[in-house]
Amino acid sequence: MRVVAYAFLxxxxxxxxxxxxxxxxxxxxxxxxxxxRLLAVRTLVLEGTGETLNFGQNxxxxxxxxxxxxxxxxxxxxxGKRWFQDLTxxxxxxTASAAPQRLRIGLDAATDTVGYNIGANDVMARATAQLAxxxxxxxxxxxxxxxxxxxxxxxxxxxxSAAAGVRxxxxxxxxxxxxxxxxxxTSLPVRTERLVYQSMLGDVALVTELGDWRPVSGxxxxxxxxxxxxNLFTLADLxxxxxxxxxxxxNLAATDSVRAAVLPSAPAAPAIVVDTIxxxxxxxxxxxxxTIVIEQADQLVxxxxxxxxxxxxxxxxxxxxxxxxxxxxxxxxxxxHFDHAGGxxxxxAQGLTIVxxxxxxxxxxxxxxxxRHSIQQDRLAQNPKPMRLMPVTxxxxxxxxxxxxxxYAAPSDHAGSMLIVYLPAERILVQADLYNPPGPTAxxxxxxxxxxxxxxxxxxxxxxxxVVGIHGRPVPWSDVVAxxxx
Numbered sequence: 001m002r003v004v005a006y007a008f009l010x011x012x013x014x015x016x017x018x019x020x021x022x023x024x025x026x027x028x029x030x031x032x033x034x035x036x037r038l039l040a041v042r043t044l045v046l047e048g049t050g051e052t053l054n055f056g057q058n059x060x061x062x063x064x065x066x067x068x069x070x071x072x073x074x075x076x077x078x079x080g081k082r083w084f085q086d087l088t089x090x091x092x093x094x095t096a097s098a099a100p101q102r103l104r105i106g107l108d109a110a111t112d113t114v115g116y117n118i119g120a121n122d123v124m125a126r127a128t129a130q131l132a133x134x135x136x137x138x139x140x141x142x143x144x145x146x147x148x149x150x151x152x153x154x155x156x157x158x159x160x161s162a163a164a165g166v167r168x169x170x171x172x173x174x175x176x177x178x179x180x181x182x183x184x185x186t187s188l189p190v191r192t193e194r195l196v197y198q199s200m201l202g203d204v205a206l207v208t209e210l211g212d213w214r215p216v217s218g219x220x221x222x223x224x225x226x227x228x229x230x231n232l233f234t235l236a237d238l239x240x241x242x243x244x245x246x247x248x249x250x251n252l253a254a255t256d257s258v259r260a261a262v263l264p265s266a267p268a269a270p271a272i273v274v275d276t277i278x279x280x281x282x283x284x285x286x287x288x289x290x291t292i293v294i295e296q297a298d299q300l301v302x303x304x305x306x307x308x309x310x311x312x313x314x315x316x317x318x319x320x321x322x323x324x325x326x327x328x329x330x331x332x333x334x335x336x337h338f339d340h341a342g343g344x345x346x347x348x349a350q351g352l353t354i355v356x357x358x359x360x361x362x363x364x365x366x367x368x369x370x371x372r373h374s375i376q377q378d379r380l381a382q383n384p385k386p387m388r389l390m391p392v393t394x395x396x397x398x399x400x401x402x403x404x405x406x407x408y409a410a411p412s413d414h415a416g417s418m419l420i421v422y423l424p425a426e427r428i429l430v431q432a433d434l435y436n437p438p439g440p441t442a443x444x445x446x447x448x449x450x451x452x453x454x455x456x457x458x459x460x461x462x463x464x465x466x467v468v469g470i471h472g473r474p475v476p477w478s479d480v481v482a483x484x485x486x
Contacts, residue, residue, distance in 0.1 A: 022159040024167035024182040025150055028143075031187035033219035038147050041219070042079040043249050048072050048223075048240035052089055055235055056200070056338030060416045061363035064234075065093045070100065072238055075249035076139065078148060081109040082252035083138060094413035096446045107135040108254040116254045124254065126261040134196070137176070141208045143189045143222065146171065146180050166190065188213055188220065198229065199308070199378070200338050202371035205230045217245040232367065270314040274322065277468055278426045280403055282322060284315040289339065290470050291315035292430050293322060294423065296400040300328040302352070303421050303430050304470050305343030309378050312343020316350055328352060330390075330398075332407060334432035334470060335415040336360045344368060348387050349380040357409060358391035359417035365389065392419060408460055410434065412452035420453070422462050429457065432470035435480045450484040 029035050049072060054065040067089035074085045084106035091098055104118035105127070115132030118124050127135075139145040150157050150171050162168035162181055169180045179193040191209045198204050206229060210222035223240040271286035280295035289306035300319055305312040319328050331347045333356040334340055344354060345368065356364065364387070373381040390396070398405040406422040414433050421430040434453040438445040457464055457477075464477040 021157045022150075022167075022169050024159045024184075024187075025147070025157060025169045025180075027187035028169070028180070028182045028189055029147055029151075031220060032143065032147065032189075035151065037218050038144060039151060040246075041144050041148070042077070042246050043244075044076045044078070044142070044144060045242075045244040045247055045249060046072075046074045046076075046240050047242040048238050050236065050238035052087075052236045053233055054091070054093060055233060058336075059093065059413070060359055061336045061367075062232075063416075067101075068092050069236075069238065072240075075252060076142065076145070077249050077252055078139060078145060080252070081139075082249075083107050083135075084249070084252045094448050096448055105135075106252060106254070107132060107138070108252065108259070109136060110253065112259075114254045114259050116258050124258050126254070126258045126263065129263050137178075137194055137196075140171070140176075140178050141192050141194065141206075143180065143192060143210060144219075146178060146189075146192055149173065149178075150180075186213075189222075195375070197373075197375035199342060199376075200368060201229060201232065202373040203375050204232070204371070212239070214243075216243045219245060267310070270308075270311045272314050272318050274318055277466075277474060278423075278428060281423065281426060281428065281468075282319075283468065283474075284318045287311065288471060291319070292421070292468060292470070293319040294403060294405060294421075295323060295326070296398070296405070297402040298326065299330070300326050301330045301332065301398065301405060302328055302347075303332045304334055304340060304432065305331055305347040306340050306470065307342045309343055309346040312346040313350070313379065315343075316347065316352075330355055332356075332419065332421055333360070334420070334430075335418045336363060337415060337433075340432055340470065341368075345373075345378055345380040349378075349383045349385055351385060353388040353390055355390045355392060355396065355407065355419075357417035357419050358393045361389060361391045408456065408462075410453060410456040412449045414449045414452075420456065422460075422464075424463075427463055427465035428468055429462065429464045429466070429477070430468045430470075435467060435475075435483055436469060437472040437475050437479065445483075447483040447486060450480055450486075454481055454484040 050069040052067045052069055058065045069089050071088040076083045086104050088100050088102045090100050106116050108114045113132045115127030115135050116124050117127055140149050156172040158170045160168050165184045167182045171178045180189050181191050183190050189210050191207055193205050193207050195203055196206045209226040212224040213220045214223050221243050225238045227236045228234050273286035275283045275285055277283055282293045284291040292303040294301045300323055302319055316328055331352040331354050333354055369387045392407055394409050396407040404424055408420050410418045410420045412434055434449040435447055466474050467477055467480050468474045
């Protein structure tokens with residue numbers, strides 16, 4: 001677990017405690033309103049609208065599947081070391097629920113580091129220690145927070161040329177490193193940056209681009225904030241309509257009960273339950289996502305490496321235990337969504353060949369496989385193996401004397417790079433997300449992708465008796481047909 005003590009977030013703002021060691025930083029401080037005004041910022045409240053990416057759930061790996069942000073409010077209490085964000089977003093893509101989603105998250109580091117989330121039921125819950133540690137950095141990603149930290153006692157500041165007309169100001173304190181890029185012509189920051197870890201992307205620069213600078217209470221502040229993972233994904237594009245300096249933030253503190261909540265010392269081991277679907281076909285279940293194991297004459301074929309490295313490794317171990325005399329050699333990836341592909345690097349490290357839609361090949365070959373994982377070394381970084389990729393454009397068949405496997409492309413509004421798996425002898429169809437069986441208390445459930453699945457099965461001429469989902473229980477094919485007609 002990466003938990004870093006960020007002592008500089010105390011932000012010692014006495015005017016005589018710090019001295020800039022960077023001409024570009026000095027120029028930015030003057031352009032933003034001057035040292036005295038910037039150090040006097042205790043609170044900052046931002047409001048606006050914009051867009052956020054449906055990150056990890058794009059229609060295709062690099063598609064811009066977006067939410068519209070209809071309301072955004074972020075309150076920083078720099079002096080009190082707290083912040084809170086209240087965001088409402090509406091999906092602008094096909095999904096089972098088009099209702100607005102309200103997301104409320106915060107950090108209270110006044111005494112210790114407590115992250116929290118507020119659910120739809122208005123109940124506050126404590127976030128993991130890792131999330132809380134990551135949220136500490138949010139203060140510094142705003143240029144006011146960066147300047148206050150850079151001017152605080154003990155800050156290590158340097159600068160260098162980053163590009164034509166841009167100077168890079170580096171800030172280091174207590175092991176944490178940040179950068180602010182300053183336009184030499186305007187002396188205003190154009191972006192802040194920090195290297196972070198993302199399990200699918202590895203070591204990646206989290207960039208906040210700063211634009212549309214306007215005067216606010218004697219300062220110059222950016223009114224457009226665009227957050228990206230390098231040049232790979234634009235995570236959020238927020239256009240601010242209001243900014244208030246040293247105004248009321250409301251109560252940003254974690255409740256006493258949340259602060260007293262005890263966090264587990266380590267992540268829980270993945271729950272594993274093996275269910276027999278048919279002779280030679282098993283579901284490695286136990287959590288929200290399953291891995292399906294299919295036995296052939298001389299090997300085991302797995303469908304899906306879901307969620308995380310730990311979950312996928314546990315599923316592979318469970319599969320091998322079913323037939324210890326047969327190697328697990330193939331992993332069929334239904335689609336690229338991160339909750340369904342989160343264990344692919346672990347599967348590669350175990351020597352499995354990855355069968356996936358051809359539309360995923362560029363992302364897997366250019367991003368998922370080769371990027372560095374040094375901030376956190378995953379299993380593939382520890383045990384490097386070549387990636388063996390078997391891309392499927394339309395149809396792929398694995399003949400076998402025991403059990404034939406057929407794989408078909410099945411595009412839908414959910415994912416344009418979807419594969420389904422068909423076992424003709426058992427008349428079993430394995431699929432992900434195109435139909436998820438509703439729970440017993442579901443009221444008027446909607447199945448926006450079931451029609452596409454039924455059309456694919458009909459077009460392929462498949463005879464299906466049962467549908468096995470990566471989520472939920474096996475169901476008769478008639479359930480999917482009925483759902484497609486709703």
